[in-house]
Amino acid sequence: MLTINGKEYELNGKTVAEALAEIGYGGQRVAVELNESIVPRDQYDSTVLYEGDHLEVVRFVGGG
Amino acid sequence: MTMPTREEMYRALEERHGKELQRRLSAASVVVCGIGGLGSNIAIHLARAGVGRLRIIDFDRVDISNLNRQQYFPEQLGMYKSDALYDTLSRIAPYCDISRNCVKLTEENIPELLNGEDIICEAFDKADQKEMLVNTVLEKLPDKFLVSGSGMAGLSSANNIVTRKVTRHFYVCGDEVSDVADGLGLISARVAVCAAHMAHMAIRIIAQEYDV
Numbered sequence: 311m312l313t314i315n316g317k318e319y320e321l322n323g324k325t326v327a328e329a330l331a332e333i334g335y336g337g338q339r340v341a342v343e344l345n346e347s348i349v350p351r352d353q354y355d356s357t358v359l360y361e362g363d364h365l366e367v368v369r370f371v372g373g374g
Numbered sequence: 375m376t377m378p379t380r381e382e383m384y385r386a387l388e389e390r391h392g393k394e395l396q397r398r399l400s401a402a403s404v405v406v407c408g409i410g411g412l413g414s415n416i417a418i419h420l421a422r423a424g425v426g427r428l429r430i431i432d433f434d435r436v437d438i439s440n441l442n443r444q445q446y447f448p449e450q451l452g453m454y455k456s457d458a459l460y461d462t463l464s465r466i467a468p469y470c471d472i473s474r475n476c477v478k479l480t481e482e483n484i485p486e487l488l489n490g491e492d493i494i495c496e497a498f499d500k501a502d503q504k505e506m507l508v509n510t511v512l513e514k515l516p517d518k519f520l521v522s523g524s525g526m527a528g529l530s531s532a533n534n535i536v537t538r539k540v541t542r543h544f545y546v547c548g549d550e551v552s553d554v555a556d557g558l559g560l561i562s563a564r565v566a567v568c569a570a571h572m573a574h575m576a577i578r579i580i581a582q583e584y585d586v
Contacts, residue, residue, distance in 0.1 A: 339505040341512060343541045348512035366540045368508070371553035373527035373560055374412040374499035 312363040322361050327354040330367065339370040380469040387424040395581055396424060402580040403427035403491040407479055407507060409455050410434075411560055412523045413497030414445035415569035416576070417459060421467035423577055428463065428470055429491055432456050433478040443562035479507060485514045493576050496522040497569070501553070512544065521575050525549040526568035528558030535564070537571045537586045545586065547571035 311318045314333060321329045326342055326349055342349040343366040349357050359365065378386075388396045402425050406413045409432040417430050432455040436446045450458040456474040463472050475487060484507065488494050494511055498504050504524060511520050525548035526535060534549040548568050552558055575586070 339501040341505065341508045341540075341544075343512070343544070346541045348509070348516070350513055351509055368522070368524065368540055368546050369550050370501040370504040370508070370522075370524045371527070371548075371551065371555070372499060372501045373525070373552065373554035373558075373565070374408060374410050374497055374504075374523055 312359055312361065312365065314365045315367055321359055324359055325355055326357045326359065326365070329359055329365065330354065333367075335367055335369060341368045341370070342366070377468065383467075383469060384424070391424070398580050398582070399424045399577070400426040402493070403429075404493045404495060404576055405429040405431065405488055405491040406495045406497055407431050407488070408496070408498040408503075409444075409459050410440065410497065410499050411443040411562070411565040412499075412526070412569045412572065413495065414455070414459055415566050416495050416497055416573045417463060418445055418466060419570060419573035420576060421463045421470050421472075423573075424467070424470075425576075425580070426471060427473075427491065429473045429475070430456055430459055430463070431475045431477060431479060431487065432459075433476055443560055443565050479503075481506060481510045484510045488515060488518070491518075493519040493521065493579055495572055495576060496520065497572070499554070501555070508544075517543070519543050519545075519576075519579050521545045521547065521572050521579075523547050523568050523572055525552045526565050527552040527554040527556070527560055528564070529561060530564075532564055532567045535567050535571060537575050539584075539586045542584075545575050547575065 406417045436450045456476045460474045
């Protein structure tokens with residue numbers, strides 16, 4: 311189990327990019343923090359998630 | 375009517391906010407990136423609160439389509455927003471140290487341009503620019519406090535707009551859903567609710583109240 315925005319998911323072993331796609335953030339404008347550290351955008355495909363990880367995803371939508 | 379002195383204005387703020395909070399506000403510095411519906415409101419709240427040093431950054435000019443929600447006047451149409459808001463802020467807070475940049479923020483210039491203030495407010499309107507600024511700040515300036523806005527378009531309840539603490543230095547305000555690209559308009563009051571969340575979080579950070 312790992313948590314994304316406070317909810318638990320079975321996504322151990324997936325990359326950040328795969329996890330984002332599975333929970334509906336595929337192709338969205340986001341920022342991703344993994345265990346309190348930013349995941350650089352060019353590392354979504356190479357960063358693998360492990361048991362107990364805490365992921366926070368912020369989605370950016372237009373308007374301001 | 376004579377202009378109140380610096381001391382008179384400071385004392386009036388102290389009476390409202392208390393000595394300790396006003397000391398912190400006066401010593402604080404905030405940069406507002408994008409001064410449209412969110413940013414113009416944020417900057418005005420912070421100037422009124424007596425934040426000591428403010429920087430406003432925008433490359434755009436005041437357009438008639440901005441007047442439904444942005445803090446500009448019809449006679450300012452065509453002016454650079456950075457100049458127009460600078461004038462307004464100077465009238466609200468004549469002793470605030472205000473600086474302005476009429477420039478487009480990019481991954482390349484952000485580390486230099488946003489390095490001078492304690493707190494960064496992301497107040498852009500386009501999602502791709504929000505993503506660029508937030509990711510660049512989190513990657514290149516990780517010690518800064520960052521307050522971002524996402525999701526304030528349309529007529530949904532203003533109660534859906536919240537402040538979320540994402541990580542130790544990063545907060546996002548809005549509903550994170552309502553997208554202007556979905557054909558929702560931007561209603562002044564709902565945008566201002568989000569702007570007030572952002573300005574208030576900046577003030578709470580200055581007061582060393584880091585929770586939400």
